[in-house]
Amino acid sequence: MNEDKEKIISEAVEKALQGEMDAINNIEDRVTRSKAKAALVKAKRAKAVNDEDSIKEDDTSESKVEEKINFNQTVCQKISEKFPESIDAEQNDDWIQVKPENWLKIAKWLKSDEKLYFDSLQCNTGIDLGEGVLESRYNLHSMKHLHKVEIRIKISAEKPDIPSVEQVWRVADWFERETYDMFGINFIGHRDLRRILLPDDWEGWPLRKDYEEQETYHGIVVPKVKEGWE
Amino acid sequence: MGVVHGQEMVLNIGPQHPATHGVLRLQVKTDGEIISEITPYMGYLHRCFEKHCENVTYEQVIPFTDRCDYLASMTMNFGYVVAMEQLMEIKVNDRVEYIRVIMAELQRIASHLLGIGAFGLDLGAFTPFLHMLRDRERILDIFEMTCGARLLYNYMWVGGLSHDLPTGFVEATLNFLDYFEPKVDEFENLLGHNKIFVERTADIGTMPAEVAISYGVTGPNLRGSGVKWDLRKDDPYSIYDRFDFNVPVGKGMKGTVGDCWDRFYVRIQEIRESVKIVRQAIDQLPKDGDVHQAMPKKIRPPKGSIYRRTESPRGDLGYYIESDGSDTPYRLKMRSPAFTALSVLNEIGAGWLMSDVLGILGSLDIVLGEIDR
Amino acid sequence: MTVDFLFDFLSELFADLVGSGPVLIISMLIPCLMLFGFITIYALIVIYAELKISSFIQDKVGPMGQGVGLHAGKWGLLQPIADALKLLLKEDIIPSRADKPLFILAPFMIFIGAFISFVALPFGESIIIADLNIGLFYILGVGSIAVLSLILAGWSSNNKWSLYGGMRSAAQIVSYEIPAGLSLIVVIMLAGTLNMQDIIRYQAGGIFSWIFFDNPFVPIAFVVYFISAIAETNRTPFDLPESESELVAGFATEYSGMRYAFFFLSEYANMFVVSAVAAACFLGGWHSPISGFMDSPAWGVFWMISKTFFLIFIMIWLRWTLPRLRVDQLMNVCWKVFLPVALINIFGVAIWTVIFNQ
Numbered sequence: 004m005n006e007d008k009e010k011i012i013s014e015a016v017e018k019a020l021q022g023e024m025d026a027i028n029n030i031e032d033r034v035t036r037s038k039a040k041a042a043l044v045k046a047k048r049a050k051a052v053n054d055e056d057s058i059k060e061d062d063t064s065e066s067k068v069e070e071k072i073n074f075n076q077t078v079c080q081k082i083s084e085k086f087p088e089s090i091d092a093e094q095n096d097d098w099i100q101v102k103p104e105n106w107l108k109i110a111k112w113l114k115s116d117e118k119l120y121f122d123s124l125q126c127n128t129g130i131d132l133g134e135g136v137l138e139s140r141y142n143l144h145s146m147k148h149l150h151k152v153e154i155r156i157k158i159s160a161e162k163p164d165i166p167s168v169e170q171v172w173r174v175a176d177w178f179e180r181e182t183y184d185m186f187g188i189n190f191i192g193h194r195d196l197r198r199i200l201l202p203d204d205w206e207g208w209p210l211r212k213d214y215e216e217q218e219t220y221h222g223i224v225v226p227k228v229k230e231g232w233e
Numbered sequence: 234m235g236v237v238h239g240q241e242m243v244l245n246i247g248p249q250h251p252a253t254h255g256v257l258r259l260q261v262k263t264d265g266e267i268i269s270e271i272t273p274y275m276g277y278l279h280r281c282f283e284k285h286c287e288n289v290t291y292e293q294v295i296p297f298t299d300r301c302d303y304l305a306s307m308t309m310n311f312g313y314v315v316a317m318e319q320l321m322e323i324k325v326n327d328r329v330e331y332i333r334v335i336m337a338e339l340q341r342i343a344s345h346l347l348g349i350g351a352f353g354l355d356l357g358a359f360t361p362f363l364h365m366l367r368d369r370e371r372i373l374d375i376f377e378m379t380c381g382a383r384l385l386y387n388y389m390w391v392g393g394l395s396h397d398l399p400t401g402f403v404e405a406t407l408n409f410l411d412y413f414e415p416k417v418d419e420f421e422n423l424l425g426h427n428k429i430f431v432e433r434t435a436d437i438g439t440m441p442a443e444v445a446i447s448y449g450v451t452g453p454n455l456r457g458s459g460v461k462w463d464l465r466k467d468d469p470y471s472i473y474d475r476f477d478f479n480v481p482v483g484k485g486m487k488g489t490v491g492d493c494w495d496r497f498y499v500r501i502q503e504i505r506e507s508v509k510i511v512r513q514a515i516d517q518l519p520k521d522g523d524v525h526q527a528m529p530k531k532i533r534p535p536k537g538s539i540y541r542r543t544e545s546p547r548g549d550l551g552y553y554i555e556s557d558g559s560d561t562p563y564r565l566k567m568r569s570p571a572f573t574a575l576s577v578l579n580e581i582g583a584g585w586l587m588s589d590v591l592g593i594l595g596s597l598d599i600v601l602g603e604i605d606r
Numbered sequence: 607m608t609v610d611f612l613f614d615f616l617s618e619l620f621a622d623l624v625g626s627g628p629v630l631i632i633s634m635l636i637p638c639l640m641l642f643g644f645i646t647i648y649a650l651i652v653i654y655a656e657l658k659i660s661s662f663i664q665d666k667v668g669p670m671g672q673g674v675g676l677h678a679g680k681w682g683l684l685q686p687i688a689d690a691l692k693l694l695l696k697e698d699i700i701p702s703r704a705d706k707p708l709f710i711l712a713p714f715m716i717f718i719g720a721f722i723s724f725v726a727l728p729f730g731e732s733i734i735i736a737d738l739n740i741g742l743f744y745i746l747g748v749g750s751i752a753v754l755s756l757i758l759a760g761w762s763s764n765n766k767w768s769l770y771g772g773m774r775s776a777a778q779i780v781s782y783e784i785p786a787g788l789s790l791i792v793v794i795m796l797a798g799t800l801n802m803q804d805i806i807r808y809q810a811g812g813i814f815s816w817i818f819f820d821n822p823f824v825p826i827a828f829v830v831y832f833i834s835a836i837a838e839t840n841r842t843p844f845d846l847p848e849s850e851s852e853l854v855a856g857f858a859t860e861y862s863g864m865r866y867a868f869f870f871l872s873e874y875a876n877m878f879v880v881s882a883v884a885a886a887c888f889l890g891g892w893h894s895p896i897s898g899f900m901d902s903p904a905w906g907v908f909w910m911i912s913k914t915f916f917l918i919f920i921m922i923w924l925r926w927t928l929p930r931l932r933v934d935q936l937m938n939v940c941w942k943v944f945l946p947v948a949l950i951n952i953f954g955v956a957i958w959t960v961i962f963n964q
Contacts, residue, residue: 587770
């Protein structure tokens with residue numbers, strides 16, 4: 004009996020690790036069910052200790068994660084070799100934190116270097132991290148080598164200046180205008196920095212966390228409290 | 234805009250105009266009929282999508298994504314759901330994956346039909362538009378059978394789908410595909426090989442590959458310029474690696490590589506490829522599986538961020554999601570493909586005649602809802 | 607014929623009462639009023655035909671309901687009347703910065719231009735309002751009044767889009783009159799006269815004595831004339847001046863209500879005129895295809911109108927099938943293709959006639 008129960012418990016735990024909680028919930032005997040749940044917690048803890056992805060157990064994803072980690076670190080190292088004092092934070096697995104001053108030169112180098120060849124800027128996101136810190140994040144991608152990297156630049160909300168990279172990747176022209184429109188980040192060297200989605204005479208930077216709508220816009224009252232709108 | 238010289242005239246196309254695919258204002262500087270500069274002004278349809286998303290839960294974001302590109306809602310949902318599932322490390326079962334692929338490919342066919350039809354309409358061909366809309370109605374009927382909505386579906390949820398397939402879905406879809414496949418040849422002949430259409434679109438609005446990549450143009454617009462880049466093959470998500478399909482690329486059949494005709498032709502070929510994919514998916518569709526199985530009770534992703542791209546009918550749709558561990562997103566940015574496609578209009582449109590510029594705008598197949606969000 | 611006939615008839619009755627001046631005026635007025643009535647009825651018919659034909663081509667249903675007897679049916683016959691009523695009842699808006707006298711004048715001028723060319727059209731053996739000696743030449747000449755009025759309309763609207771439309775259409779119509787005229791020279795050469803009724807009488811006999819079959823070069827002339835005629839009436843594929851998707855409504859953007867209706871009424875009237883000229887000159891006019899069969903004066907009206915309607919049907923068919931040509935391609939086709947072809951045609955016809963001595 005016990006062996007059967009052990010088998011049931013181990014099967015149920017296996018299934019639950021893949022996300023199917025029904026296997027455990029369907030066990031009728033209360034004692035067995037609670038034992039299965041305990042075993043599940045233990046198994047999850049064991050996996051977390053192992054420092055690996057919890058879903059895919061096959062080798063390709065492992066090596067991909069390792070490759071990605073290595074690649075990110077490699078790019079980080081290359082940047083800090085070529086442009087000393089440009090990296091803002093310690094080496095990271097997912098992104099590279101760069102200081103704003105040398106950004107234009109770094110961008111030009113990232114695009115033209117043969118081994119890296121990041122010839123397309125996929126997305127530029129602005130983000131308000133709270134406490135007066137803004138960040139601009141760039142997702143770069145290489146169509147030749149099929150690798151990608153994310154670069155983040157932190158600036159303060161009082162003086163949000165980042166060099167513009169619109170000469171390097173032409174797509175940054177409109178992306179930076181949108182980030183300027185929403186966050187107020189000033190891109191130095193941009194040839195035509197003006198609002199893109201909002202009207203030119205709108206006041207304020209909407210996507211900042213401390214944004215307050217203006218009272219009226221050309222005589223139209225901007226509603227603040229939305230009572231009864233549910 | 235700077236100084237306007239003696240002969241030049243500054244004209245506004247839009248915001249109310251039959252040919253601008255939405256509410257878009259193009260300010261053009263013209264010298265006689267030749268256009269020297271185009272400046273798009275957008276934002277008429279801005280609905281503060283990104284700010285809204287910071288105040289609603291992750292599930293409640295999905296109807297908002299529908300309304301961004303209202304002509305391809307399924308793929309909008311798909312992109313968001315793929316990004317979220319990668320962030321939360323959820324794996325869905327096969328049935329859900331296959332259904333998602335079927336829906337996304339049917340949506341791609343519907344969106345391309347409308348895009349090509351509107352392109353023909355801009356050039357004065359009134360009839361193909363109506364024929365294509367008639368066939369698109371059948372696809373919308375299939376969608377209505379599944380989830381009750383014709384245009385804005387809210388169908389793909391994080392971890393599953395909102396409804397399972399109804400009975401009769403497989404037959405209806407196969408009937409539609411059998412009816413539809415010869416029609417694609419008819420459309421190609423009626424519009425594509427028509428001498429007047431070819432004269433209006435070949436060698437017009439040529440977009441070289443480097444310009445396209447630099448301006449971030451993706452999707453059929455990029456493939457029309459000869460670059461073989463399709464996210465379903467080059468950066469696969471979901472189960473697209475199980476299907477056998479080609480990626481059509483513009484070859485300059487009627488003019489130079491990257492002209493309006495090539496972009497049109499790539500879309501027609503993509504319709505054929507999507508039909509193939511749907512047939513294969515229906516063949517391989519698993520009979521059982523619960524579509525609500527992997528849906529978490531409460532969506533609370535771990536702290537972190539992700540940027541994930543999927544292939545929408547207009548190009549690379551990217552979602553950048555930053556989560557702070559609560560149940561509302563901290564920052565959600567949607568990288569819309571039509572936004573970058575519109576930015577290249579000045580580059581490829583300047584120097585052509587007025588009628589050509591409207592043709593080029595039509596060949597880029599933009600949707601203002603996605604650009605303005 | 608008709609005016610002269612009426613004048614003689616009425617002056618017998620009334621000459622001693624009122625003098626021949628008023629009798630002349632009345633005998634001119636009555637046919638014109640009848641003609642105006644004819645044009646109105648024709649406009650209603652052709653609008654309905656266009657809606658129904660376009661819906662067959664586009665796989666739509668077209669106007670339905672409003673059937674005869676006003677119950678729902680498949681016919682929708684009251685649709686054109688409803689359209690006309692709607693246009694009559696619309697508010698008449700004149701933009702404040704528009705040039706008012708010219709703005710008001712333009713639709714009248716274009717309608718006058720279309721109307722007075724009806725006067726020389728032969729409807730039957732002796733049914734023609736004014737049997738001018740230079741009938742064909744008169745029709746071609748009077749049709750150019752349309753150009754002036756289109757430019758007036760575009761300019762006086764004080765709208766850059768209308769200006770574009772007006773300029774384009776002026777260029778287009780003026781250019782396409784040349785191949786049209788040159789193709790008609792072929793007809794004049796063969797028939798030997800400019801008089802419309804004489805041209806038709808020249809084609810007496812069955813179908814093979816029509817000018818169309820006279821000479822292998824004449825079909826080319828017919829095709830050139832027909833396509834130039836489509837260009838002159840601003841129909842697709844040459845409808846750039848009023849292209850919906852580009853210029854909203856081109857030169858007629860600022861017009862509303864009945865003024866707008868005048869523009870489009872005159873477009874349909876022009877279609878009738880050019881089709882009637884083509885039918886009369888190339889396709890035998892009021893002769894029937896089989897001589898002797900249905901060939902009396904009353905049947906003449908039937909043949910003339912059915913040939914004209916057949917050509918109008920082809921024009922409508924082309925509108926819904928083909929996309930639009932761009933301005934420079936339009937000009938290209940006219941000056942680089944049609945003009946040389948028409949000129950060479952004239953020589954071809956002349957040489958053929960001399961050789962075969964017909």
